[in-house]
Amino acid sequence: MPVHIESVSHRYGTVAALEGVDLDIADGETVVLIGPSGCGKSTLLGIIGGLLKPSDGVVSLSGTPPVESLNPFTYIFQDFALLPWRSVRDNVGLPLEHRAIPAADRAGRVAAALALTGLTDFADAYPRQLSGGMRQRVGIARALVVRPAVLLLDEPLSALDAQTRQLLMDDLLAIWGREPATKIYVTHNLEEAARLADRVVVLSRRPGRVREVLRIDVPVADRARPEHAARLAEVQRRLWDLIRDEAATADREMVDG
Amino acid sequence: MAERRPIPFRGGGFDPVPRPIVPWLALVAILGLWQVASSTGLLPPLFMPSPATVMRALVDLSADGTIPRHIEASLRRMIPGWLIGTAAGLAVGIAMGIFSTARASGLPIVSALFPIPKIALLPLLILWFGIGEPSKIATIALGVFFPTAISAYSACDSVPRNLIRMGQSFGLPGADIVRKILLPGAMPGILAGFRITASVALLLLVAAEMIGAEFGIGAFVLQAGNLMQTDHLVAGVALLSILGLLISFGLGHLERWVLRWR
The missing domain is CATH 1.20.5 (Single alpha-helices involved in coiled-coils or other helix-helix interfaces)
Structure with missing residues (x-):
């Protein structure tokens, strides 16, 4: 769904992290935010998902999310943010437990997300038993299970080694082919930006402003x-x-x- | 061509190596030396009984019901005291971990009262509750309460903020975040606190029983000392050691079961 960021600024105490960021993101588009470290790109992502209150400005969504989207703005985290005391299946099911949906629908959504991310055989494993790449696949499955309208990816591959990163990038691309969600992706990795983005938004150093927007004219596929x-x-x-x-x-x- | 010399090995040495029999050998050696010193008269029995005498005292006192009676009296103080202190400490500590107001009001008070050796409050508690059981149970409960509250609070505090953010990002209600993220995440710290409070409870138990009790391991040890029955005295101390080991063993099992995901 289209997301609109209007003159968003953010300060941490006296330190300005973001200043007057304006950005319109189209339905289903993949926008990659890059910039030097400390430019406020993760702050912007936190504001878009409603985890941080901007000092100034508004983020809005056009239209109403479809009913099957239980959590319109959904994150995939750099450090995976898995609950170590829950199995893969229960981690993926966590976002559904407090929703009023039939148990069969719940189990079906979890099974589908596990299948899509290649985790079906690992459903009963605990996070500590998995490699970094598999842990992030759990994070991805947990995000897909709520059918997000907007996926917010906060450096999802940064904690992985270079080879795993390549593998997961391919997985993300395969999944994105079938996911209608709008994706906003923060990274400092230029290769990820060039592979995944419809548009790359380059932020300046602190306080972050939109410095340049670059459209990549080669189809992602x-x-x-x-x-x-x-x-x-x-x-x-x-x-x-x-x-x-x-x-x-x-x-x-x-x-x- | 230059001469080839193998690179000398210089690693290892400080790596721990399993030595399964050594602990038993050390135990046997110490007991053996002790027995020899007693048998040869090097250790006068009045100061230190021989291991064999202590064993005999343990067997005799168990058989005639003395030891079971004292142990029962001790457990009837320690278990309720520990349970009351732990329940209250968990309630206050977790509340301080969740609510800013509870933290701001409770933490300074708990931190100020924590260092008081709780046995110093026994005379006051005797004035309040009388010389009987309630004052002893209250001393143990009080001694357990403060470390429990502090460890439960810091265990909640050490749950990664990112997990809580994750819960919020999926729209989990506050109660669910507490039940599904905060409390399980705090469990390792809470259980580690139990080890500390178990030893606090044992310490206060013995101290309280030495101040005024007819039965209980602490009272038994004190009476044995007054009567210069060192074999009974050392037998009582050995019982305390066994009790401590059993508690620690039980807590170890509890930890492994509750934290089986680790």
Whole structure:
């Protein structure tokens, strides 16, 4: 569903994290937010999902979410945020337990989400028994089970090693083909941005502002093909050109200054 | 071509290696040395009875019902005292972990009263409740209450904020966040607190029984000392050690069962 971000600003005490961010996101679009560390991209994601109250500005959703969407704005977290005392199945079922839906529907949704993420055989395992990649698949299944209208992905692959990251990126793309949700994806990884985004929003360093919006004209489904490799490499180079100086400056700033 | 020399090994050494028989050997060695010292007269029986004498005292006193009677009297104080203190401590500690107002009002008070050695309050509690059982149970309950409240509070506090955010992001009601995220997440810390409060309860039990009781392991040890029956005295101390070990063993099992997801 279309999401509208209107002149959103946020301050932590006296530190301005975001300043006057305006952004319209179309239905079903994948928007990747990138920027130097500390630019407020995770803060913006927290505001969009209603976990943080912006100091100024409004985030709104056009239209009414479909009835089967139990939790219109749904997160996938960098550190997975799984409950270690619950099995995979019970972690995935957690968001449904307090909803008034028939038990059969509940079990069906959980089974479908487990199947989609390749977790069916691991349903009774506990998070500690799983690799990082499998843990994040649980996080993805838990998000899909509520049929989100807007998926908010907060550096979902950053805690994974490079190889697992590649595998999960492919999984995300396969899942996204069937998911109508609008996706807002925060990362600092340029390769992820070039692979996954319809549009990349580059934020400036603190306080974060929209510095540039870059549309990638290669269809997401075709990006693995070799004839597009040069184009995507160019996109990554362009993104790096936009970020490099600011990242270098941000790197030299005192963290709490 | 240069000469090839193998690289000398310099790791290892500090790695713990399992030594399954050594603990038993050490125990046997100590008991053996002790017995030898007693048999040769190096340890006068008035100061320190031999292990064999202590064993005999334990067997005799068990057979004639003395030990069971004292143990029963002790457990009738320790178990209610620990349960009352734990229930109240968990209620206050968890409330401080959930509600900012409870934390702001309760934490300074609990922290200020926590360091008081609770046995110092026994005379006051005797004035309130009389010399009988309630004052002893109250001392134990009070001693258990404060560490329980503090460990339950910090256990709630140490539940990762991100898990709570996750619950909020899925629209879980507050009660569900407490029941499904906060309390299970605080369980390891709460159970670790039980180990501390069990030893506090045992300590206060013995102290309270030495101050004024006819029965109970503490009273038994004190009487044995007054009568210079060192074999009974050491037998009583051995009982306390066994009681402590049993409690710790039981709590270990409880922990492994409750935290089986770890």
